[in-house]
Amino acid sequence: MNISQRILLSCCGLALVCAGASAQNYAPVGGRIATEWAAKVNPSKVWNEYPRPLLVRDQWTNLNGLWDYAITAKNASPPSTWKGRILVPFALESSLSGVGDSLSADQALWYHLTFKTPKHEAGKRVRLNFGAVDWDARVWVNGHEVGNHQGGYTAFSFDITEALNTKGSNELVVRVLDGTDTGFQPCGKQRSKTRGIWYTPVSGIWQTVWLETVPDHGVTAVTTTTDLAASTAHVAVGGGALGMTIEVEALSQDKPVAVQRVTVAGKTTTVNVKLPAPVRLWSPDEPNLYDLRITLRDQAGKVVDKVASYMAMREFGTRRDAEGHMRFTLNGNDIFQFGLLDQGWWPDGLYTAPSPEALRYDIDQTKQWGYNLIRKHVKVEPELWYAHCDHVGIIVWQDMPSGDYSTSPEWQREAYYRGPQNKRSQESIDNYYREWGDIIDQFRGFPCIASWIPFNERWGQFNTWSVAKWTKEKDPTRLVNPASGGNFCATGDVLDAHHYPEPVQMLWDHDRVNVVGEYGGIGYPIKGHTWVVSDDNWGYVKFNSTREVTDTYVEYATMLLDLARQGCSGAIYTQTTDCETEVNGIMTYDRRVVKMEMDRFSAINRQVTHSLGK
Numbered sequence: 173m174n175i176s177q178r179i180l181l182s183c184c185g186l187a188l189v190c191a192g193a194s195a196q197n198y199a200p201v202g203g204r205i206a207t208e209w210a211a212k213v214n215p216s217k218v219w220n221e222y223p224r225p226l227l228v229r230d231q232w233t234n235l236n237g238l239w240d241y242a243i244t245a246k247n248a249s250p251p252s253t254w255k256g257r258i259l260v261p262f263a264l265e266s267s268l269s270g271v272g273d274s275l276s277a278d279q280a281l282w283y284h285l286t287f288k289t290p291k292h293e294a295g296k297r298v299r300l301n302f303g304a305v306d307w308d309a310r311v312w313v314n315g316h317e318v319g320n321h322q323g324g325y326t327a328f329s330f331d332i333t334e335a336l337n338t339k340g341s342n343e344l345v346v347r348v349l350d351g352t353d354t355g356f357q358p359c360g361k362q363r364s365k366t367r368g369i370w371y372t373p374v375s376g377i378w379q380t381v382w383l384e385t386v387p388d389h390g391v392t393a394v395t396t397t398t399d400l401a402a403s404t405a406h407v408a409v410g411g412g413a414l415g416m417t418i419e420v421e422a423l424s425q426d427k428p429v430a431v432q433r434v435t436v437a438g439k440t441t442t443v444n445v446k447l448p449a450p451v452r453l454w455s456p457d458e459p460n461l462y463d464l465r466i467t468l469r470d471q472a473g474k475v476v477d478k479v480a481s482y483m484a485m486r487e488f489g490t491r492r493d494a495e496g497h498m499r500f501t502l503n504g505n506d507i508f509q510f511g512l513l514d515q516g517w518w519p520d521g522l523y524t525a526p527s528p529e530a531l532r533y534d535i536d537q538t539k540q541w542g543y544n545l546i547r548k549h550v551k552v553e554p555e556l557w558y559a560h561c562d563h564v565g566i567i568v569w570q571d572m573p574s575g576d577y578s579t580s581p582e583w584q585r586e587a588y589y590r591g592p593q594n595k596r597s598q599e600s601i602d603n604y605y606r607e608w609g610d611i612i613d614q615f616r617g618f619p620c621i622a623s624w625i626p627f628n629e630r631w632g633q634f635n636t637w638s639v640a641k642w643t644k645e646k647d648p649t650r651l652v653n654p655a656s657g658g659n660f661c662a663t664g665d666v667l668d669a670h671h672y673p674e675p676v677q678m679l680w681d682h683d684r685v686n687v688v689g690e691y692g693g694i695g696y697p698i699k700g701h702t703w704v705v706s707d708d709n710w711g712y713v714k715f716n717s718t719r720e721v722t723d724t725y726v727e728y729a730t731m732l733l734d735l736a737r738q739g740c741s742g743a744i745y746t747q748t749t750d751c752e753t754e755v756n757g758i759m760t761y762d763r764r765v766v767k768m769e770m771d772r773f774s775a776i777n778r779q780v781t782h783s784l785g786k
Contacts, residue, residue: 198238204207205519205762209533213268215259219734221528223303223380224327225395225559225593226617233290233383235262235344240284243275246349251282258283259572260381263374265661266367266522268403275375276364277351283377285344289336292315292385298336300344300388301329303379303554306523307357308349314772322603324358325448325508325552325573326610327379351374356600358551358575358607361751368710371515371752374523377510379554385467386540389413391438391468395617396483397649400503403451403484407443407464412436415471420445422483423463447485451614453503454619456781457546459565461619467502484619488651490685495697497739498685499784500622500651502567506784509567509590509742510777512538512758513690516553517743517751519703519761523551532560533763533776534748539564541758541770542777547656547689547744550628552611561620569601569623569653569744570615576600576629604632605642607699610647618746625780627655629670636661656689666742672712687742688735692728693756696721702759703752709757712746722769729776736783743780 198215200206218236222228240254241264262269264281275281292298302309306324310317313335323326336342350374352362391408407420414436420443422430432445437533451458464481489501499506514534518525525531531554537548546561547569561568597605608626615621624643626631633655640654640663652771654663657670661678667681668689675691695711696718702709715721725745731745751756759766 184711188372188414198259200271200520201267202268204267205703206267207526207530207763208521209520209530210268210520212607213259214674218259219261219380219524219527220529222674223382224301225555227391229384229386233287235285235287235381235383238270241271243273244280244282246278246280248280250345250347254282254284258376260377261379262524263306263378264376265372265374266518266524267520268524268526274373275348275350277354281348281350281376283344283346283348286341287344287383288341289338290383292333295339295388296385297331298390299329299332299384300332301327301380301382301384302377303327303381304552305346305348305377305379306350306374307359309377310347312343312345321730322357323605323607323610324374327555347375348375353575356576356597356603358459358573358604360575361517366585366752369754371423371517372522378523387468389468390417390477391466391479393422394464394466394479395483396464396481398483398485399488400451400453400485400487403447403449403520404487405447405485405600406444406460407445407483408440408464408480409443409466409468410440411477412441412468414438416473416476417469417473419465419469421465421467422447423465424460430571431648441612447683452487452564454486454562455502456565456567459561459563460484482562486619488622488649490651495739496552496682498681498683498741500685500741502622506741506782507544508736508784509545509569509687510541510780511547511569511744513549513565513744513747514538514546515549515747515749515751516551516557517749517761524745527722528556530763531557535560535564535566537759538748539768542774542781543769544742544781545569545622545742546748547571547625549747550631550671552615553616555615555618558615558618558620562618567621567622568618569625569656570611570621571625571628571656572604572611574628576604576632596632601634604634604639608643609646612643616647616650621650623651623653623666625653625656625668627658629657630655630659633658637663640664651685653687653689672746673724675731675735675743677735677738680739685741686739687744687746688732689742690738690746692725692745693747693754694721694724695754695756697755698760698765698767701762701765702750708753709755712755714755718767718769721767722772725768726772726776729780732780733783736780740783 211582238257241258242251242255314337319330391411416436419433468477545567652664653666656668669678675688693712695714697709749759750761
């Protein structure tokens with residue numbers, strides 16, 4: 173009997189289990205601080221915002237909510253009984269999952285859900301979508317295996333049409349394997365043993381799961397690049413069939429301004445949309461966006477599919493100024509990119525914010541504090557996060573989540589550093605390129621992303637010249653910061669040095685933009701708002717009052733003004749919030765206290781972001 177047959181047999185008796193469960197069986201795991209949004213989480217209506225902002229359809233079925241779960245040995249058969257209920261999309265280890273358990277490398281995490289077959293006409297397909305699952309997910313519907321995906325940070329989708337029952341309910345089973353830091357997989361700040369800068373593991377489903385009924389030859393992807401000189405948006409539309417017509421209509425402030433129609437040419441068709449003058453440019457000061465309506469028609473003119481998207485007219489680049497310094501540019505103008513190291517961790521949801529409102533909160537605060545940039549640190553967020561950065565005007569530096577910590581001798585001896593000659597296996601190298609490529613492909617359509625960062629501080633750094641070149645070829649519209657604070661290699665567009673606590677440019681490169689990719693870390697533990705009550709909380713420097721913290725912060729930021737005159741073009745302060753035992757955030761981990769004197773804090777930030785003009 174194969175595993176699909178065992179799944180089918182184990183599912184046969186589960187309908188009553190799902191039918192009898194309710195939100196009354198759910199409660200977050202206690203004992204830790206929590207954000208104000210945690211108390212508002214409703215298991216019957218959790219994370220109910222449409223999760224794919226660059227390819228939007230009106231009709232969809234949200235599968236978030238209470239699922240059955242069980243933990244077995246890694247190679248065990250599907251469970252015949254379930255341990256309890258878990259709230260999707262919160263990871264197993266989180267408080268908001270209602271479980272708060274851990275998963276080892278030799279175990280499997282199983283999920284089960286019963287759902288009704290969505291209504292779909294002839295020529296329509298039903299797709300099962302996952303925002304992200306950490307790390308290895310295998311999926312069955314009614315005992316039929318519909319697919320497998322490895323990668324903890326990107327979305328994936330399966331056509332489940334043929335596996336569905338024509339009437340009644342269906343059984344969905346997901347098996348997850350997650351070795352965290354015991355293998356080569358990217359895992360960012362997750363560690364099996366938490367300490368210092370390393371945080372609680374995240375296992376299983378941690379982003380939205382949903383069903384969607386789509387046309388057989390519908391739109392599968394929308395990615396836009398722009399040419400400011402030609403006032404043209406190049407809209408790459410995936411899907412369709414030969415002979416069909418794609419229409420792209422651009423709207424500005426809800427008014428149609430341009431339309432272009434072309435015939436489907438292959439798997440992906442590029443539609444060049446010329447915009448009328450004056451073109452509305454995107455920047456942090458003026459985050460102008462154009463909405464897109466994309467319609468796919470067959471040869472008879474009948475509408476096959478219709479989706480919504482958006483784009484921005486903007487170009488990130490570099491140039492040498494009159495003093496010979498290499499500078500960041502946005503739309504041809506010099507810009508000092510100044511922002512926060514944003515880990516994207518939550519005391520109640522770990523990788524997952526309690527709600528879309530909570531997800532947007534950190535971005536809104538960063539904007540109000542006067543920054544123009546967020547560095548998304550060794551983590552990838554749900555697509556809604558990037559969409560909000562687009563809408564409010566925040567530039568993003570996107571890290572590749574680090575990984576492959578299992579084989580290095582240095583990892584056994586040192587706290588976190590990997591040597592420059594990291595000897596990855598070929599399997600590890602192949603996986604790195606696959607997952608990094610998947611991240612770039614999924615998120616390259618978001619206008620806010622200015623730079624890709626393949627490595628951070630030598631964490632798994634390898635073949636830097638080749639990786640930087642590959643990244644640039646993958647997306648030539650963005651800058652490449654090859655190793656933020658890592659082993660310097662004369663490649664890419666940026667030299668990035670880290671220095672704590674004060675900002676110091678340790679290295680300079682005449683041919684690249686120079687930045688202080690991390691500094692600060694001013695610690696201030698606030699009683700009642702820390703992850704642990706003991707004295708284990710830490711910062712690179714520690715103070716005991718808002719005045720002391722603000723004085724030191726302003727002193728450091730003033731140093732950036734001097735560095736900008738010397739040729740520095742960007743800086744990242746550590747960090748947005750406290751994270752577990754780190755107490756060096758602008759806000760506490762529960763987002764309830766801001767540690768700065770706001771007037772002085774915001775004023776100096778705006779001085780820095782506008783130190784080179786716009």
